[in-house]
Amino acid sequence: MIPGSTRAASTNTAFCRTAGACAPPGVEVVVFDDCAVLPHLNPDDDHDPLPPAVVALRTAIAAASAVLFCTPEYAGTLPGSLKNLLDWTVGGTELTGKPVAWAKVAADAHRGEGAHATLATVLGYVQAEVVVSACRHVPITREMVGADGLVADPAAREEIAQTLQALRHDRDELPAACTLGPEDGAERLRRWHALTDRAAPTARRVAHQLEVRFPPGPGVHAELEALAAAEQQCCAFLVWTVTVDSGQPVLHVTAPPDQPDDIDAIASLFGAT
Ligand SMILES: Cc1cc2nc3c(=O)[nH]c(=O)nc-3n(C[C@H](O)[C@H](O)[C@H](O)COP(=O)(O)O)c2cc1C
Numbered sequence: 001m002i003p004g005s006t007r008a009a010s011t012n013t014a015f016c017r018t019a020g021a022c023a024p025p026g027v028e029v030v031v032f033d034d035c036a037v038l039p040h041l042n043p044d045d046d047h048d049p050l051p052p053a054v055v056a057l058r059t060a061i062a063a064a065s066a067v068l069f070c071t072p073e074y075a076g077t078l079p080g081s082l083k084n085l086l087d088w089t090v091g092g093t094e095l096t097g098k099p100v101a102w103a104k105v106a107a108d109a110h111r112g113e114g115a116h117a118t119l120a121t122v123l124g125y126v127q128a129e130v131v132v133s134a135c136r137h138v139p140i141t142r143e144m145v146g147a148d149g150l151v152a153d154p155a156a157r158e159e160i161a162q163t164l165q166a167l168r169h170d171r172d173e174l175p176a177a178c179t180l181g182p183e184d185g186a187e188r189l190r191r192w193h194a195l196t197d198r199a200a201p202t203a204r205r206v207a208h209q210l211e212v213r214f215p216p217g218p219g220v221h222a223e224l225e226a227l228a229a230a231e232q233q234c235c236a237f238l239v240w241t242v243t244v245d246s247g248q249p250v251l252h253v254t255a256p257p258d259q260p261d262d263i264d265a266i267a268s269l270f271g272a273t
Pocket residue numbers: 005006007009010011012013072073074075076077111112
């Protein structure tokens with residue numbers, strides 16, 4: 001977790017610290033709150049031996065399976081200290097391909113749009129993988145931050161935990177019934193995640209039937225058709241179809257009515273239970 005505020009009683013840092021206190025089982029949260037300790041980037045200094053704070057930053061990002069940013073907006077864009085931190089990641093490749101997301105804590109979801117637009121630009125530049133479904137608005141007011149720097153509000157804690165759940169990266173596990181080998185299976189999962197991270201679909205499961213609605217977007221329908229056709233070849237015990245409803249590509253996956261459990265792994269891929 002990387003908070004973008006250097007303020008001691010920061011609501012953004014409180015979000016990150018509270019995440020450590022209410023993380024789902026199996027998720028370890030590390031907060032890198034040394035933004036202010038990083039030296040100003042000078043490309044002449046971007047070589048070994050690197051400044052210790054830069055080593056700490058790059059090591060922490062490399063070790064993380066995902067990175068969540070939580071930043072205020074300053075003067076219509078990112079705080080300079082966070083932009084400086086991000087600039088230090090350009091010389092390393094630690095963020096390339098790394099699942100990332102951001103949480104907005106301002107009471108009004110539309111506040112801070114300049115900051116998040118800049119964050120999206122920089123993360124695109126370093127080719128991080130933005131997990132759209134994990135980018136959340138979780139309002140944290142100054143009054144909600146306790147003397148211990150944590151948020152006690154149960155509803156906020158639940159939303160923070162859900163944000164982590166959306167970003168958690170135990171998603172590389174192939175379903176037990178998958179007949180693809182490890183490499184092909186990993187490549188198939190990577191394609192599914194690339195599509196769902198980009199398009200943030202909504203999934204609904206009723207017994208043995210799963211329906212996943214994708215927002216329309218460039219290439220979404222074509223990739224969904226291609227993936228569904230590929231799954232029909234190897235996951236032939238399920239029926240995979242793609243329709244279009246009100247302009248939205250919709251994936252339907254159906255298990256035999258007497259074997260609804262067959263759809264469990266696919267449903268969990270889309271966050272439906
Ligand atoms: C220098 C400075 C510039 C700011 N600029 C903006 C701004 O452009 N847009 C905005 O919505 N809030 C702006 N704010 C307000 C902060 O985003 C707000 O106080 C936020 O809650 C700070 O987050 P923190 O509690 O994590 O420190 C600014 C605050 C400071 C100190």
